[in-house]
Amino acid sequence: MIAKRIIPCLDIKDGRTVKGINFINLIDAGDPVELAKRYTIEGADELVFLDISATEQKRKTLSDLVLRVAEALDIPFTVGGGVSSLKDAKILLKNGADKVSINSAAVKNPNLINEMSNAFGNQCVVVAIDAKKINNKWIVHLVGGKEKTNISLFDWASEVELRGAGEILFTSMDNDGTKNGFANSALHKLSKIVNIPVIASGGAGNLKHFYEAFEIGKADAALAASVFHYDEIRIKELKEHLQKKNIPVRL
Numbered sequence: 001m002i003a004k005r006i007i008p009c010l011d012i013k014d015g016r017t018v019k020g021i022n023f024i025n026l027i028d029a030g031d032p033v034e035l036a037k038r039y040t041i042e043g044a045d046e047l048v049f050l051d052i053s054a055t056e057q058k059r060k061t062l063s064d065l066v067l068r069v070a071e072a073l074d075i076p077f078t079v080g081g082g083v084s085s086l087k088d089a090k091i092l093l094k095n096g097a098d099k100v101s102i103n104s105a106a107v108k109n110p111n112l113i114n115e116m117s118n119a120f121g122n123q124c125v126v127v128a129i130d131a132k133k134i135n136n137k138w139i140v141h142l143v144g145g146k147e148k149t150n151i152s153l154f155d156w157a158s159e160v161e162l163r164g165a166g167e168i169l170f171t172s173m174d175n176d177g178t179k180n181g182f183a184n185s186a187l188h189k190l191s192k193i194v195n196i197p198v199i200a201s202g203g204a205g206n207l208k209h210f211y212e213a214f215e216i217g218k219a220d221a222a223l224a225a226s227v228f229h230y231d232e233i234r235i236k237e238l239k240e241h242l243q244k245k246n247i248p249v250r251l
Contacts, residue, residue, distance in 0.1 A: 001248045004214050005045035005221035006235055007199065008228045010035060012051045012065070012081070032065065035229065036072040042235045044075060045250060048169070048223060050101065050128070051081025063095050070096020078126055078169075086115055093120065101169060103128040104142040107149065107156070110163060117164025125167070126199075127160040129153060131186075132173040138186055145173050153186065154193055161194045168194060169223065171201040177226065179205025187217030199223050207233065207241045214247050 010032045032049065039047055049069055066079050079092045080101025089100040100120075106113050106127050116125045130145050131138045131153040138153035157168055170190060172183035182203045190198050197220035200213040204224035213222045227233040239249045 002220070003045075003248045003250045004219075004242065005199075006043075006210070006238060006249070007046045007048055007221050007223040008035070008039045008044050008235075009048040009050065009201070009223050009225045010069070011225060012049060033068050033072050036069045039228070039235070040073055040075055043239065043251070044235055045221070046076040046078065047073060048078045048101070049080070049097075051079075063091050066092055066097060067095040080126070080128055084109070084112070086112075086119055089116055089120065089124075093124065099124050099126050099167070101126040101128045103130065104147075106160065107140065107142055107151065110159065113160055113163035113165055117166070122164045122166035122196075125165050126169055127165040127167070128169040128171065129156060129160075130171045130173055133183075133186075141173060154189060157190055157194050161196050165196060167197045167199065169199040169201055172203060175203030176201075178203055179209075179227070181205065181209040182213040182217055182219070182222070184212055184217035187213060187219050191218035191220075197221065204233075207238055210238055211242060211245050211247060214242070215245075 012032055036047055049066060070077055076098045077096060078099040078101050079097040080103060083089055083100055083102050084105035092100050102112060113125060113127060130141045132141055140149045140151040140153055140156050141147060142149060175183050180203055182200045187200050199221040200217055200219035201223040204210060204227050210222050213219045239251050242249050
């Protein structure tokens with residue numbers, strides 16, 4: 001059985017790690033390089049780095065900071081934020097990223113998924129999807145959750161798989177930062193619709209929430225930020241808990 005992955009996320013703004021609730025009210029959560037070193041030691045399976053203000057500020061990802069974080073890691077490293085071309089992706093891969101995450105740019109130019117998959121292989125392409133439940137429908141949002149579309153989460157997930165994405169990072173905007181648990185019903189539906197791995201994001205608050213994301217939501221990986229940054233949950237403790245619950249993990 002394939003092991004489930006535990007992934008800390010570094011949301012980066014102005015070169016610092018930040019964390020908010022429902023995509024707003026951001027507060028400082030530490031130095032990204034030091035956090036990266038810590039998570040490598042603590043047993044994280046991967047690390048995600050998202051430059052959350054790059055798209056809104058119409059600039060490119062902080063490639064120098066990506067390089068410094070990559071040098072501190074020996075686990076797979078996904079980078080996103082402000083990536084809108086093959087050239088952008090190539091710079092990040094050259095600076096140490098193993099995978100590149102695209103979000104708003106993929107919606108505005110879906111062919112970018114095909115281009116990246118063809119150029120680098122689908123294992124390098126992560127499509128991040130931020131969605132919010134509106135009138136009982138999960139709707140995709142762009143630009144760090146600030147721009148609503150008319151696109152269904154599930155329709156878009158199916159399309160990105162067809163275009164060559166290797167993985168989907170689904171963040172529930174309703175659950176983000178609340179520590180009330182992941183959007184497990186949406187995760188479960190996603191896992192049935194697509195055949196590529198789905199990473200659960202948004203809502204982790206305790207050990208049980210991770211178990212539910214895997215057992216109920218059928219996620220392939222679970223991502224969290226503040227519960228790891230502020231030592232509310234230790235990765236080793238989490239993995240031991242999951243193993244006792246018969247969830248396959250790498251210890």
